[in-house]
Amino acid sequence: MKLSENWLRQHVAIDVDSAALERRLTMIGLEVEGVEQPGAALDGVVVARIVDCARHPEADRLQVCTVDAGGAPLQIVCGAPNARPGLVAPLATIGAQVGGHAIQAATLRGVASNGMLCSARELGLDADASGLLELPADAPPGTPLADYLGLPDTVFELGLTPNRGDCFSVRGIAYDVAAALGTEVLPFDAAPQPVRHAAALPVELHAGADAPRYLGRVIEGVDATRATPVWMAERLRRSGVRPVSLLVDVTQYVMLELGQPMHAFDRDLLHGPIGVRRARAGEALKLLDGRDAALDDGFLVVTDADRPVALAGLMGGYDTRVTEATRNVFLEAAHFAPAAIIGRGRRLGLHTDASHRFERGVDPELPRTAIEYATRLIVEIAGGAPGPVVEALLPEHLPAPQPLHLRRARLARVLGTAIADAQVERILRALGLAVVADAEGWQVTPPSRRFDLAIEEDLIEEVARIHGYDAIPATLPAGSLRMAAPSETRVDEAGLRRQLAARDALEAINYAFVDAGLLATWDAAAGAVPLANPLSAELGVMRTQLLPGLVAALARNLARQQTRVRLFELGKVFANPDPQAAPVETLRVALAACGGAAAEQWGLPARGVDFHDLKGDLESLAALSGARLAYRPSQRSWGHPGRSADVLRLAPDGGATPLGWIGQLHPRLQQALGLDADVVAFELDLEPLLARPLPRARALSRYPSVRRDLAFVVAEAVPWAAVAASVQAAAGPVLRELRLFDRYAGKGVESGFKSLAMGLILQDESRTLTERDVEAVVAAVTAALQHDHGAAIRA
Template identity: 80%
Template sequence: MKFSENWLRQHVRIDATREELAATLTAIGLEVEELVPLGAQLDGVVVARIVSAEKHPEADRLQVCQVDAGNGLLQIVCGAPNARPGLAAPLATIGAKLGDITIKAARLRGVESNGMLCSAKELGLDADASGLLELPADAPVGTPLADYLGLPDSSIELKLTPNRADCFSVRGIAFDVAAASGSEVVAFDAAPMPALNDAALPVELQAGADAPRYLGRVIEGVDAARPTPVWMAERLRRSGIRPVSLLVDVTQYVMLELGQPMHAFDRDLLKGPVGVRRARSGERVKLLDGREATLDPQFLAITDADRVVALAGLMGGFDTRVTDATGNVFLEAAHFAPAAIIGRGRKLGLHTDAAHRFERGVDPELPRQAIEVATRLIVEIAGGAPGPVTEAVLPEHLPRPQPVRLRRARVARVLGVAIADAEVERILRALGFTVAADAEGWQVTPPTRRFDIAIEEDLVEEVARIHGYDAIPATLPGGATRIAPPGENRVDDGSVRRQLAARDCLETINYAFVDAGLLATWNADGDEVPLANPLSAELGVMRTLLLPGLVAALARNAARQQPRVRLFELGKVFAAANGSAPRETQRVAMAASGHAAAEQWGVPARNIDFHDLKGDLDSLAALSGASLEYRPSPSPWGHPGRSADVFRDGERLGWIGQLHPRLQQALGLDVDVVAFELDLEPLLRRPLPRARPLSKYPSVRRDLAFVVAESVPWAEVAASVRAAAGPALRDLLLFDRYAGKGVESGFKSLAMGLILQDESRTLTDRDVDAVVAAVTAALQRDHGAAIRA
């Protein structure tokens, strides 16, 4: 919410300085995100009018202007493209200071210049430097610019939390400031404007609780071409809104002042009756910004004789818009339920001030007040004769504030300090609450604008923030805290992060929301959980894999000249198979590309491959003592022959390997990527450690070389060896793999070392020979292996 400081001070009288006001706003929870002083040093800057403008004799882009500054004509050399006779603009006279510049008499290309005509940027009022700041034609020449524009002032922007919908207006903020400063909100003139004719349009409600109140008023004989008064235009400008035209500016002004969005229709383009209903599938409407919107029943439509002319709470229609030629106006002010507006703008790629307010909740009692204020402004500025206000209301669907019980003992317990009853009552009444005291505390009824007050703790928060958090003493909590030691049967997540970081990986955090199209590219769609109210179309479903987001992060780094990227992520994935309830699974994933080792002279450079990543994964498994098994994977995103499914004790944990070339091409990757993704919980389970003495008897090693078919994986060979060797086998090492001369085509030689040891005695040659014979027989039986000659 952005607004003018001077505008706020008209609604609440306070003596605080600008800095004190900003500090007060932040202290009561309305964080000041930006404060821009405006027009602090404009001494010597006056309203002037260009009488004549002639081309400079020595410069094509300069003009020699004769300027009326109220005390005679001054000659000014000006290069602004909009300088023209009759234009009213600011003039910095000789001696005026604009920032670090002091205006002096000068000769520009041989022509004398006695001052400077100014743009808004040169005056520090706006970022627009495209030309002179154009003032209204009736601006009084010679008047100090600061007096004419109501300066000095400042533009204040608040960062509001979603629950404070009441502060999306200057008057709503004034209540909080008044309560915090011990002041009172200035009475506001919203007296009803009497009807001067019978002009009216009937109003109908057909949307039930979604639109329980709608007010309309016809004003005839309006001069819509009248310029917006400078005081109104400046307040809009300082609130971040560009003035457009009088009728539009009035509705914007009322919205900023009171918080009630409004819309103005050209009455002559309406037939009536005007209604509110759910849109029908396929209906279309052309909006004010020129785009065509296709509707569905989720949208609320404003209709004219059943023709859609606007989207309720979002934007008006193009075909019934007001222009400078409009003579008769139909004003609307309505109350729409937040649930009927939330997310509708995002479906169309729209974000409007009206939707921003209606989504958070607008006071249902404001429409009558807003339409009276807007009527008065239009009539005073542009003339016209208003008709009666037409109202349609469904009282049973209007939100009604419910009383909330507040106990003084609860206030003291939550805040840790007792606050005097008188102070509690003062704060609540200053905020507009109705307060009735009883023996234990108060019965408090919030005003209709406070949608965020529902439980006792909401009231405690109101008391605390207005009383002042800095006035509440800081005390340490008492009592003993029981620290539960972590279980030994699971490796903690921090150890996983440290292990991967120690192996030269960087952790990433990616959105849990992804594009459904991205999951389809990975062939990972089908079980995704769609979001009912996505932030954008690109974040429409919950991720079913970590790898799409992780690889996208890798691709962004690779595209920015990072030759070696190693990333990992711990996070949750989501799936809902066959319409079942969504389930969450904690996963760990890693993706890498580029060289296996950082650039150095000690080893030759080579690209990372499957076995490098397998080493990273095995080091992770070692934290829990897990023995992983790797089997060929049918995964659609894996490279055939270079990817595997990962198992632990027969349970599939996930996948490891190189991405499929077609997938890499679809993702726009110019580098090969190896990656893994596994369920985290089964990987981190570990048995409770049990101590046992080391054997005092020597170990025996036997090296064997077997020839097996190329298609037989080492994991299956190792399983057969361990099963056949029995408890005497302490370790099994694969130290050589050979295929080539001396080995039949289609076969490979695997050389392995068997480490044998017994805890109770020294193994004899007979014991060792028996193990070797059992291993040889098992490999021949299971895999057709033969000892290499």
């Protein structure tokens, strides 16, 4: 919001300069993001009237103007398209500084020029450079322009926080400034205007709590052709609003000064009654900016005889707008609930000053003051006869300020210092709060404009910011800290990150929201949680897996000439299997790799990364928690058939907990993702992987171990994991270790079969195993493999 210092000083007595005011505004939470000083260099610029214009004899686009600047006529050469006899405009006289250059007497193509007629942009007053700045016809020639326009001035660009809707007006800011500077807000004249006729339009409310108050007044006989006074137009410009016409400018002016949005209708285009209701599906309204808005029941509309004529809290309608032909005006001022306005403008691509204020909360007691003030301005400037103010009210839906209790001890504890009771009461009363002292502190009732004061801490913040954060001593917090010992039953996530980094992988961090189309490509869109207000269409749902985003990052690296990529990520995935329940968050770890198994070097032959390389990375993670993993052939659609597996964690009791998936991506998926290289990856639920049993010391067996090597021929389709499970079950507790040391298929082995050579290491803790014991284990293993897998001892 832009704030004119000169305008502010008309509402509060300020005894500090602009620099001190700027600092104080920022210190009380109204951050000054920029400062402009219009009119700071207007010495030598005066009001002038063009008496006569003649075409320049040597230039078609130039005119030779005779100008009255309060003394002897001056000859000025001007190229502005709007230069004409009778026009009143600024004149920079000889010696004045314009745009950093001193104006001097000059000869332009043989014609003398004794000054320069100026545009608003050349004087730094506005961005308009289309022609000369046109001043009112009654502006007296020779008057210094700065005096005529009320300059110089300082304009502060304030970065207001969303909770301070009361500060989107000059008078709202005046309360904060008065409290900060120890002064008072000056009285404001909003006396009721005398009623001069009985003409009125009835008002009806049909939107309940969304629109609990609506006021309207008819003003007859208005001269809408009157120009907006210079003082009003200048204040609008310095507030960032371009003047349009008198009736529109008055409503904008009242909004900027008091904070109450208003609208003016052409009374002769209304039939009545005026109402406020929810829009109906299929209704449409042509807005002031010319666009057609398609409405539904999410919008509030102002109606005339039940036809929409304005979008409540957003923008008026085109068909009932005021123009210079308007003679009778219907003024409205209303209170609309923030919840009924929030987000409605964005649905239509609108952002208006009115919606900006209504979304943050407007004082529900302000409409009558605003309509009386606007009436006075219109009547004083454009004439007219006001009628009675008609008000429709639903008092049960009006927000009522709730008393709050501010405890003296709580205030001192939160701020870390005690503030005198008299200072606390002065601050709160200066802000317009009703204060009653009691034994523990104060009972405080906020004014109706302060929607942000809801709990005790809000009052503490008010005291702190007005008292001055720089006046509160800096005190370090004191207290005892308890050392938190890491749990031995869980592997630390940082340790897992270090392990993957040590395995030559780089950590990636991707957005938790992804493109729904990407999840569909991975066949992972089931249960995806859509975002109500996504940043973009490409980030419309929460991810259900880590791999789609991680592989997309890998693809971006490949596209930038990185031939060997290894990325991992720890993060949450989200799913909503039950639409009636909250989404389920699961912490996972994923790794994706492509390119060489090792970095390019001379010591090892070049080899592409494969399933077994990634399985080694996964086993190294499992070793951190002592987990034993098992692998089962996977049927997941994104995995390569025969080169992917589901991962399980084996429990001591023989059970298994599913962890996730490991393998190579399906060629069809790689083609859809535009990947030329084979990609291997895994993705696992993290919590089951990190669980670690407490270590227990156990004495080593004093008895020797025995090794037996066996070779079995089994069908090619039988996986080693199934063979190992059968061996371990058959051998029993004396099997200390099982080693697969050879796999052979070829000459001497029947087609479709393979030979697996394994070493069984046997040991007992209480005795030395005999040959009979060993042969019994070998026999049990042989029988189990023959029964479970049709295996036979290799001859």
